[in-house]
Amino acid sequence: MSxxxxxxDGGLFQRLRGACLDEWYxxxxxxxxxxxxxxxxxxxxxRHYLIQDxxxxxxxxxxxxxxxxxxxxxxxxxxxxxxxxxxxxxxTSLHVRFCARWGIPEAxxxxxxxxxxxxxxxxxxxxxxxxxxxxxxxxxxAPCVVGYAEIAQNLMAHPATRVDGNPYREWLEMYSGTDxxxxxxxxxxxxxxxxxxxxxxxxxxxLETTFRAATRLEGQFWQMGLDRAM
Amino acid sequence: MSxxxxxxDGGLFQRLRGACLDEWYxxxxxxxxxxxxxxxxxxxxxRHYLIQDxxxxxxxxxxxxxxxxxxxxxxxxxxxxxxxxxxxxxxTSLHVRFCARWGIPEAxxxxxxxxxxxxxxxxxxxxxxxxxxxxxxxxxxAPCVVGYAEIAQNLMAHPATRVDGNPYREWLEMYSGTDxxxxxxxxxxxxxxxxxxxxxxxxxxxLETTFRAATRLEGQFWQMGLDRAM
Amino acid sequence: MSxxxxxxDGGLFQRLRGACLDEWYxxxxxxxxxxxxxxxxxxxxxRHYLIQDxxxxxxxxxxxxxxxxxxxxxxxxxxxxxxxxxxxxxxTSLHVRFCARWGIPEAxxxxxxxxxxxxxxxxxxxxxxxxxxxxxxxxxxAPCVVGYAEIAQNLMAHPATRVDGNPYREWLEMYSGTDxxxxxxxxxxxxxxxxxxxxxxxxxxxLETTFRAATRLEGQFWQMGLDRAM
Amino acid sequence: MSxxxxxxDGGLFQRLRGACLDEWYxxxxxxxxxxxxxxxxxxxxxRHYLIQDxxxxxxxxxxxxxxxxxxxxxxxxxxxxxxxxxxxxxxTSLHVRFCARWGIPEAxxxxxxxxxxxxxxxxxxxxxxxxxxxxxxxxxxAPCVVGYAEIAQNLMAHPATRVDGNPYREWLEMYSGTDxxxxxxxxxxxxxxxxxxxxxxxxxxxLETTFRAATRLEGQFWQMGLDRAM
Numbered sequence: 001m002s003x004x005x006x007x008x009d010g011g012l013f014q015r016l017r018g019a020c021l022d023e024w025y026x027x028x029x030x031x032x033x034x035x036x037x038x039x040x041x042x043x044x045x046x047r048h049y050l051i052q053d054x055x056x057x058x059x060x061x062x063x064x065x066x067x068x069x070x071x072x073x074x075x076x077x078x079x080x081x082x083x084x085x086x087x088x089x090x091x092t093s094l095h096v097r098f099c100a101r102w103g104i105p106e107a108x109x110x111x112x113x114x115x116x117x118x119x120x121x122x123x124x125x126x127x128x129x130x131x132x133x134x135x136x137x138x139x140x141x142a143p144c145v146v147g148y149a150e151i152a153q154n155l156m157a158h159p160a161t162r163v164d165g166n167p168y169r170e171w172l173e174m175y176s177g178t179d180x181x182x183x184x185x186x187x188x189x190x191x192x193x194x195x196x197x198x199x200x201x202x203x204x205x206x207l208e209t210t211f212r213a214a215t216r217l218e219g220q221f222w223q224m225g226l227d228r229a230m
Numbered sequence: 231m232s233x234x235x236x237x238x239d240g241g242l243f244q245r246l247r248g249a250c251l252d253e254w255y256x257x258x259x260x261x262x263x264x265x266x267x268x269x270x271x272x273x274x275x276x277r278h279y280l281i282q283d284x285x286x287x288x289x290x291x292x293x294x295x296x297x298x299x300x301x302x303x304x305x306x307x308x309x310x311x312x313x314x315x316x317x318x319x320x321x322t323s324l325h326v327r328f329c330a331r332w333g334i335p336e337a338x339x340x341x342x343x344x345x346x347x348x349x350x351x352x353x354x355x356x357x358x359x360x361x362x363x364x365x366x367x368x369x370x371x372a373p374c375v376v377g378y379a380e381i382a383q384n385l386m387a388h389p390a391t392r393v394d395g396n397p398y399r400e401w402l403e404m405y406s407g408t409d410x411x412x413x414x415x416x417x418x419x420x421x422x423x424x425x426x427x428x429x430x431x432x433x434x435x436x437l438e439t440t441f442r443a444a445t446r447l448e449g450q451f452w453q454m455g456l457d458r459a460m
Numbered sequence: 461m462s463x464x465x466x467x468x469d470g471g472l473f474q475r476l477r478g479a480c481l482d483e484w485y486x487x488x489x490x491x492x493x494x495x496x497x498x499x500x501x502x503x504x505x506x507r508h509y510l511i512q513d514x515x516x517x518x519x520x521x522x523x524x525x526x527x528x529x530x531x532x533x534x535x536x537x538x539x540x541x542x543x544x545x546x547x548x549x550x551x552t553s554l555h556v557r558f559c560a561r562w563g564i565p566e567a568x569x570x571x572x573x574x575x576x577x578x579x580x581x582x583x584x585x586x587x588x589x590x591x592x593x594x595x596x597x598x599x600x601x602a603p604c605v606v607g608y609a610e611i612a613q614n615l616m617a618h619p620a621t622r623v624d625g626n627p628y629r630e631w632l633e634m635y636s637g638t639d640x641x642x643x644x645x646x647x648x649x650x651x652x653x654x655x656x657x658x659x660x661x662x663x664x665x666x667l668e669t670t671f672r673a674a675t676r677l678e679g680q681f682w683q684m685g686l687d688r689a690m
Numbered sequence: 691m692s693x694x695x696x697x698x699d700g701g702l703f704q705r706l707r708g709a710c711l712d713e714w715y716x717x718x719x720x721x722x723x724x725x726x727x728x729x730x731x732x733x734x735x736x737r738h739y740l741i742q743d744x745x746x747x748x749x750x751x752x753x754x755x756x757x758x759x760x761x762x763x764x765x766x767x768x769x770x771x772x773x774x775x776x777x778x779x780x781x782t783s784l785h786v787r788f789c790a791r792w793g794i795p796e797a798x799x800x801x802x803x804x805x806x807x808x809x810x811x812x813x814x815x816x817x818x819x820x821x822x823x824x825x826x827x828x829x830x831x832a833p834c835v836v837g838y839a840e841i842a843q844n845l846m847a848h849p850a851t852r853v854d855g856n857p858y859r860e861w862l863e864m865y866s867g868t869d870x871x872x873x874x875x876x877x878x879x880x881x882x883x884x885x886x887x888x889x890x891x892x893x894x895x896x897l898e899t900t901f902r903a904a905t906r907l908e909g910q911f912w913q914m915g916l917d918r919a920m
Contacts, residue, residue: 061307062591065298068291068314070821072896077291078318084298085315088308116680119673120580123587130590131522131760133823200890206762213579220576292821300591302666346910349903350810353817360820361530361752363593430660436532443809450806521767525758528751528774537751538778544758545775548768 004153006146007188012195013146015204016139020212027143027215028151032222037155039166041226046168047102049225052118054095054109056221059122061087063141066126070134079190098170117224121217128210135194139207142191143215149184152176234383236376237418242425243376245434246369250442257373257445258381262452267385269396271456276398277332279455281342284325286451289352291317293371296356300364309420328400347454351447358440365424369437372421373445379414382406464613466606467648472655473606475664476599480672487603487675488611492682497615499626501686506628507562509685511572514555516681519582521547523601526586530594539650558630577684581677588670595654599667602651603675609644612636694843696836697878702885703836705894706829710902717833717905718841722912727845729856731916736858737792739915742808744785744799746911749812751777753831756816760824769880788860807914811907818900825884829897832881833905839874842866 007013017024032049035041061084068080096106114122121144129137152175155161163169174180199207223229237243247254262279265271291314298310326336344352351374359367382405385391393399404410429437453459467473477484492509495501521544528540556566574582581604589597612635615621623629634640659667683689697703707714722739725731751774758770786796804812811834819827842865845851853859864870889897913919 058304058307061304061311062299062301065295065301065307065311065314068295069299071292071295074288074291074318074322077288077295077314081291081295081311081314081318084295084307084311088304088311092304114673116580116677117576119584119677120576123583124579127583127587127590130587130820131823133821133826136823196892198890198893198896200888200892202886202890203888206888213574217576217579344903346807346810346907349814349907350806353813354809357813357817357820360590360817361593363591363596366593426662428660428663428666430658430662432656432660433658436658443804447806447809518764518767521764521771522759522761525755525761525767525771525774528755529759531752534748534751534778534782537748537755537774541751541755541771541774541778544755544767544771548764548771552764 004150004157006150006153006184008192011188012139012191012199012207013142013188016142016208016211019204019208020215023212023215023219024143024147027219027222028147028154030219030222030226032226033151033155034160035226036168037158037161037166037172039162039168041168043102043167045225045228047104048228049222050095050099050102050104051109051112052115052221052224054092054099055112055114056118056122057087057092057095059118059126060141060144061092063122063125063129063137066129067134067137070129070137072134076134113230115224115230117217117220117229121214121221124213124217128214132210133198135191135198135203136207136210138187138191138194139210140214142187143211143218145187146184147215147218148175149181153181234380234387236380236383236414238422241418242369242421242429242437243372243418246372246438246441249434249438250445253442253445253449254373257449257452258377258384260449260452260456262456263381263385264390265456266398267388267391267396267402269392269398271398273332273397275455275458277334278458279452280325280329280332280334281339282345282348282451282454284322284329284339285342285344286348286352287317287322287325289348289356290371290374291322293352293355293359293367296359297364297367297371300359300367302364306364343460345454345460347447347450347459351444351451354443354447358444362440363428365421365428365433366437366440368417368421368424369440370444372417373441373448375417376414377445377448378405379411383411464610464617466610466613466644468652471648472599472651472659472667473602473648476602476668476671479664479668480675483672483675483679484603484607487679487682488607488614490679490682490686492686493611493615494620495686496628497618497621497626497632499622499628501628503562503627505685505688507564508688509682510555510559510562510564511569512575512578512681512684514552514559514569515572515574516578516582517547517552517555519578519586520601520604521552523582523585523589523597526589527594527597527601530589530597532594536594573690575684575690577677577680577689581674581681584673584677588674592670593658595651595658595663596667596670598647598651598654599670600674602647603671603678605647606644607675607678608635609641613641694840694847696840696843696874698882701878702829702881702889702897703832703878706832706898706901709894709898710905713902713905713909714833717909717912718837718844720909720912720916722916723841723845724850725916726858727848727851727856727862729852729858731858733792733857735915735918737794738918739912740785740789740792740794741799741802742805742911742914744782744789745802745804746808746812747777747782747785749808749816750831750834751782753812753815753819753827756819757824757827757831760819760827762824766824803920805914805920807907807910807919811904811911814903814907818904822900823888825881825888825893826897826900828877828881828884829900830904832877833901833908835877836874837905837908838865839871843871 005014064080064084068077068084071077071080096109099109125140128140152172155172156176235244294310294314298307298314301307301310326339329339355370358370382402385402386406465474524540524544528537528544531537531540556569559569585600588600612632615632616636695704754770754774758767758774761767761770786799789799815830818830842862845862846866
């Protein structure tokens with residue numbers, strides 16, 4: 001079975017992904033998503049993940065706000081502002097409704113403390129983006145934004161995946177769907193655009209370090225869900 | 231003739247305004263706006279102002295992006311994101327069309343360099359907001375956001391103001407109008423909300439310093455327009 | 461046996477510490493330090509901790525650089541600059557020599573990747589400090605700076621602590637010593653000074669949240685050492 | 691008479707300088723320094739400049755703190771920390787003593803408000819550095835750090851310059867001296883080092899924009915001194 005790899009061939013996303021394949025598979029083929037695809041993931045783990053994913057989303061909104069602040073021209077401000085609005089106006093509400101269907105009241109989500117894995121990833125992204133430039137920030141965001149699409153599309157193509165009757169079917173369909181695929185493709189394209197503008201071969205080593213760290217922290221986010229850890 | 235003063239009585243805006251009344255009047259009663267209201271402002275000065283105001287707007291979009299980054303909860307992120315979107319999706323286009331009616335092609339706006347007065351005010355706001363907290367940022371933004379409404383409302387109530395046949399009528403009506411009045415009232419209310427949360431009497435002296443500096447820089451922005459200075 | 465509590469009575473440090481006593485004891489009475497005091501901590505755990513503590517120190521240098529950037533006057537810039545210089549000119553070299561005595565070559569320290577617990581705590585501090593103001597930053601730093609002195613002084617006063625022949629004696633004596641005690645006292649005093657300037661009762665809840673999070677992340681830093689976790 | 695140009699041939703400093711020669715000469719051959727070299731600069735202008743230069747120095751200390759925060763490795767943190775310490779421990783005191791010899795009491799310096807030109811340049815540098823990366827920050831600082839040495843060395847070599855009996859002799863000798871020359875050379879070398887690491891031909895246009903803006907704002911700083919403007 002051939003693997004689905006997102007982003008343009010030879011583009012920055014594929015180069016970064018290829019440079020840390022161990023970490024990438026540690027994240028994208030993590031037990032959490034394997035069990036999710038098989039429908040065997042304990043519901044408590046999924047609920048734990050859902051709550052932390054909401055808190056994660058809030059910090060991601062701040063990361064796109066930071067991207068808008070860091071942008072050099074109106075087009076880039078506009079694009080980051082759109083991502084920010086999509087999260088705070090749309091995705092957070094969707095997430096709350098999705099949680100409700102899983103029996104998690106909104107109050108529980110809003111009062112939940114952040115798990116260490118949530119803090120580690122989100123603050124790493126925000127801090128890397130603040131200390132570096134917009135390219136550093138976008139690279140730190142990429143494992144999440146592009147990775148989720150790659151994970152879900154590969155799972156949907158995988159023989160071990162159960163769709164009918166899978167309690168997590170909605171999650172699988174959302175992240176493997178066309179809409180989210182376009183978001184991921186847009187993020188991969190943005191990487192190349194910003195690399196052309198501010199990148200260089202000399203920056204690659206550090207961008208790989210950032211991508212690797214973010215990928216590893218994403219894997220630990222799944223582990224946190226699996227372990228229901230704080 | 232009684233003066234129109236915005237913001238809640240005893241609220242932070244009125245306290246800050248009252249603490250630097252000299253600078254406030256130097257800004258709100260500046261020759262630029264007096265001549266604009268009388269319809270005697272040289273059109274070249276207005277055009278110069280319009281172009282710089284566009285560049286100003288871009289930096290203000292970044293300031294609201296910074297406010298979203300600095301926000302502590304979803305409600306505040308959402309509010310700052312809305313201001314950001316309003317600017318980049320609506321106001322910049324409005325501004326370009328308004329400039330077009332004044333005979334300024336879009337290309338001229340986009341290629342114009344920033345005048346020193348534009349840089350001084352906008353970078354002061356952004357930098358103060360980054361070094362301080364969200365309250366510092368909102369205070370630095372207030373002379374602009376609330377001030378424009380106060381200026382325009384007072385001008386519209388002033389006997390020396392000419393509305394009919396005034397080439398600047400549209401500007402006067404926009405900033406004295408209900409829509410913009412609601413924006414200004416919202417900004418003044420936000421000051422009180424954030425002061426209740428993070429302010430204290432001990433912080434007032436420094437907030438006054440920020441408000442005074444921003445007010446003075448706004449006055450110099452008018453002067454730059456009048457002088458067509460770079 | 462009476463407990464040693466640092467900072468002025470009724471001062472901000474004691475208020476914050478008292479507000480999250482569970483997390484505080486989870487950190488200050490963690491197995492890692494209990495075993496260290498008893499001399500029973502596995503040397504591999506201590507070595508793992510030492511390497512991560514070096515990486516931690518680099519990020520703490522950046523946090524004091526941020527404090528200097530965020531300072532409002534020369535005295536505060538000077539104080540933060542002094543902390544920064546002390547770390548990068550003195551403590552990092554001391555640390556490298558200390559590691560050498562534990563058989564860890566400098567190259568191993570410099571090439572070590574950051575553990576998640578190291579990233580989580582340091583990036584949380586830096587990011588909180590950037591999003592908030594200098595007071596937020598100092599509160600996020602306090603569990604480390606003041607906590608280490610409180611931990612070591614209490615351990616030295618504890619009957620279960622073995623000094624003679626304890627392989628970790630140097631660590632215990634350094635952090636319980638007069639020099640480090642003065643550093644901790646200075647940090648506690650700075651909290652009160654900045655709280656007087658920018659704090660308020662209204663900010664306490666959020667400062668507690670910051671202090672609690674930082675304390676919890678410090679506890680997880682010990683756990684990382686104990687588990688030799690990445 | 692041949693012109694003294696600092697920085698390595700073909701290095702980033704010379705490339706940026708060459709890309710905005712009009713602005714560069716507008717700054718380095720400004721009337722303020724020409725009159726200073728001839729000994730004809732009104733003393734009141736020099737005093738005005740000295741006070742603003744002190745306020746400028748405080749913000750430059752913050753810029754080096756920001757450089758330390760933005761640094762990627764210990765060597766760079768250490769170098770920025772050294773610049774920061776040199777300013778806050780040495781240069782500010784030197785400056786206060788220098789002002790005293792010019793009859794300006796320390797209290798007058800500390801209570802002076804910042805002129806717009808001071809705010810415009812310093813906040814531009816800080817904000818550009820925060821939004822961009824360390825290379826952007828160093829480029830924004832370069833016209834000041836390297837430029838002062840180039841200005842003073844060229845003035846000292848110029849036939850119109852009067853050294854004996856020039857009231858500004860100390861200023862000329864300090865900035866044309868070996869010590870300051872080494873500081874300027876170090877800053878030019880750092881530009882090349884960081885350009886090799888994070889730069890690219892694609893970034894040059896924006897780096898030029900930054901260098902040009904900073905150079906122009908430096909020229910306006912001289913003008914502010916000449917005009918004794920606020």
